[in-house]
Amino acid sequence: MREKKLYTCEFCHTDYAEKFACKQCEQNHKTNLAIKGMRFKPITVDASGFPISITVVTDKGLEKVYHC
Structure with a gap:
């Protein structure tokens, strides 16, 4: 063994x-991320309340957009 x-x-x-x-x-x-912004659909389109995209930024200013 x-x-x-x-x-x-x-x-x-x-x-x-x-x-x-x-x-x-x-x-x-990348672990030191902050949420810079979020995009939502109106309640008439998506009643879940969750964002459709989130923009995160690193401590060095690099940005990445995540889409749901």
Whole structure:
């Protein structure tokens, strides 16, 4: 029997055999995000109240828009 040791990324939960690869994965994830804006549909179109898109910004000013 062989024992297997894996390292798991805290953010995306991917398993890695190498600790270095796992650290790289963790450092690549953008975690200090702030919501800059949201877009909604009127209640007559979408009564859920959830946004149809969210704009997030990093601490360095990079922006990304996520659409639902």
